[in-house]
Amino acid sequence: MSTKKTIQLPTSLGYLQPFVNFLGKLPPEELIEDIDSSRLGAALRKRVRNLDADSATTVLEEDRKQLKAFLLVYPASPAHWIFGYLSLPDLAEHLIRPRDPIESGPEIAFELPPGWRVMKRIPFRLDLKKGKVFGTITAVDELPITFFQSGREHAAPQLEPPHVRVTREATEVLFGRCSGTKYLCRMTEPALSKQISYQLSVPGGHVVVWLGAGSGVDFDESPFEAKLDTIALSEPR
Secondary structure, three states: OOOOOOOOOOHHHHHHHHHHHHHOOHHHHHHHOOOOHHHHHHHHHHHOOOHHHHHHHHHHHHHHHHHHHHHOOOOOOOOOOHHHHHOOHHHHHHHHHOOOOOOOOEEOOOOOOOEEEEEEEOOOOOEEEEEEEEEEEEEOOOOOHHHHOOOHHOOOOHOOOOOOEEEEEEEEEEEEEEEEEEEEEEEEEEEOOEEEEEEEEEEEEEEEEEEEEOOOOOOOHHHHHHOOHHOEOOOOO
């Protein structure tokens, strides 16, 4: 986890500061991969609330210009990620569009390993925790394309700063009736960081399982893996 103090954005962009602070705490290698942007989306929706498409586009374009000017002065800021997000086509239209009602997801059956507990059940996902290690089990319609499957694993190291040491491994796995691929990402410098994801076909469908911990925390995933054969999906009650 970064220990550097995040440089503050201009006052007019202050609504983006919480997400910049979040980005600043991530290990460097995570900034080149998918990040949960839900909090950023919520902040932007609040920014353009009650505006029409043209007005929302104008407001976001002005914010993007101010952010660009800020990044010219502070090029090391993690706010570059937000600048890319603000450059997405038709972003304003997407933000002002009424959100679809939340669907009821499938029932996710899983026998908890010793010491683990369910933090939250939401549609399509279980949030889990044991000490400083976190996990999620997410039901998906189909298994996503990964860095490994697309060949991006060969390019990813070139995008990392020279002082960052990251290894990635992909392994085919079989847990009873559940089968798929295990992806391990471990950073050893400048600090220890470990994340694992499993893309599995399970009885009733497909899931993506994720395990991770804060910077400096190592963990043994084998007790968790011993229960992966209990995952199954069924129709919601």
